[in-house]
Amino acid sequence: MRDDCTSLERLLHDYAEGWLEAAEQGRLTRHLEGCFNCQEKLKAWSAVGRALRELPCLPAPAPASVTPVNEGEPEFALRLALAMCLPVALMITAYSRQWRPPEWEQLMPYESLLRLTERAQDWVITLWIWLRGVL
Amino acid sequence: MKLDDATLVAQCLQGDTRAFDTLVERYRDRVFSLAFRILGEASAAEDAMQEAFLRAYTRLPLYDPAQPFSTWLLCLTARVCLNARRDRATELRYLEQAAKATPPAPTVEERLYEREQRRTLQRLLMRLPAAQRTAMLLYYYEELPLAQVARALEVPEGTVKTWLYRGRESLRRWLEEELG
Numbered sequence: 001m002r003d004d005c006t007s008l009e010r011l012l013h014d015y016a017e018g019w020l021e022a023a024e025q026g027r028l029t030r031h032l033e034g035c036f037n038c039q040e041k042l043k044a045w046s047a048v049g050r051a052l053r054e055l056p057c058l059p060a061p062a063p064a065s066v067t068p069v070n071e072g073e074p075e076f077a078l079r080l081a082l083a084m085c086l087p088v089a090l091m092i093t094a095y096s097r098q099w100r101p102p103e104w105e106q107l108m109p110y111e112s113l114l115r116l117t118e119r120a121q122d123w124v125i126t127l128w129i130w131l132r133g134v135l
Numbered sequence: 136m137k138l139d140d141a142t143l144v145a146q147c148l149q150g151d152t153r154a155f156d157t158l159v160e161r162y163r164d165r166v167f168s169l170a171f172r173i174l175g176e177a178s179a180a181e182d183a184m185q186e187a188f189l190r191a192y193t194r195l196p197l198y199d200p201a202q203p204f205s206t207w208l209l210c211l212t213a214r215v216c217l218n219a220r221r222d223r224a225t226e227l228r229y230l231e232q233a234a235k236a237t238p239p240a241p242t243v244e245e246r247l248y249e250r251e252q253r254r255t256l257q258r259l260l261m262r263l264p265a266a267q268r269t270a271m272l273l274y275y276y277e278e279l280p281l282a283q284v285a286r287a288l289e290v291p292e293g294t295v296k297t298w299l300y301r302g303r304e305s306l307r308r309w310l311e312e313e314l315g
Contacts, residue, residue: 009304010300013296013299013300013303013304014296014300017296017299019281019296041307044311045303045304045307047307048306048307049275049303051252051256052256052271052272052276053276053278055168055172055253055256055257055276056168056253058164058167058168059164059167060163060164060167060168060181061167061177061181
């Protein structure tokens with residue numbers, strides 16, 4: 001390596017990256033033409049840069065869970081399902097006992113609708129009271 | 136149809152969280168790779184990746200659409216990794232691992248690396264100071280412009296140039312020693 005190579009080393013790196021002004025770029029080009037050591041160093045730096053660029057993209061581990069899990073949800077759903085069972089069973093029983101097909105056939109559509117609404121109101125109130133008690 | 140990053144960011148800013156999920160899916164490998172190259176450990180890289188995406192989500196209103204989303208995200212990831220290393224406990228753990236001079240967790244490593252040479256390069260990268268290594272990875276590995284690297288690391292461009300020169304020269308010397 002010639003005496004001025006050490007002082008030029010930093011410039012040589014900037015030269016390799018194309019960061020130098022045109023005048024300095026020309027100066028380094030002239031130096032490189034006659035300096036085997038600097039040529040070798042330039043090649044070695046290029047190889048390092050290339051090796052870094054060619055590092056593979058690594059696959060990220062599979063996400064455990066992107067969406068935060070609300071641990072209360074399954075419990076709430078279970079409680080709601082259980083809470084619904086009893087009122088539904090009661091309603092089915094009550095409805096089946098009161099079910100009188102011949103009477104229904106004799107009633108006017110308006111009256112049957114009225115009776116149905118009244119029952120629906122009872123069911124909703126019963127359900128609401130039950131749900132408030134359980135939940 | 137594959138939406139571009141700018142559209143997804145705009146959708147996300149309007150409250151569409153699925154748009155951000157798409158961005159995460161698109162960049163998770165790149166973010167993880169960069170974090171792994173900087174931190175040298177898969178579990179730490181995974182933590183950094185999650186932190187980076189979390190920060191990206193919360194700071195999305197601050198994102199300047201003039202620059203590519205990928206550049207912004209990768210610079211943010213680099214800062215997250217450097218901050219993680221500033222944590223003293225974490226730093227000590229990494230120093231211990233670096234002192235062992237062998238890549239940690241061989242089973243994970245086997246999966247992550249295909250060639251011994253790349254493994255050597257990663258191990259040598261870990262010998263560089265953190266900021267220098269991050270500059271090297273952002274500039275060479277992610278191929279970000281010098282100005283962006285300087286902005287990401289909050290240092291002047293001249294400092295980045297010096298880090299790149301020293302980093303490349305160190306790697307050249309170490310590779311010559313190792314590979315002959």
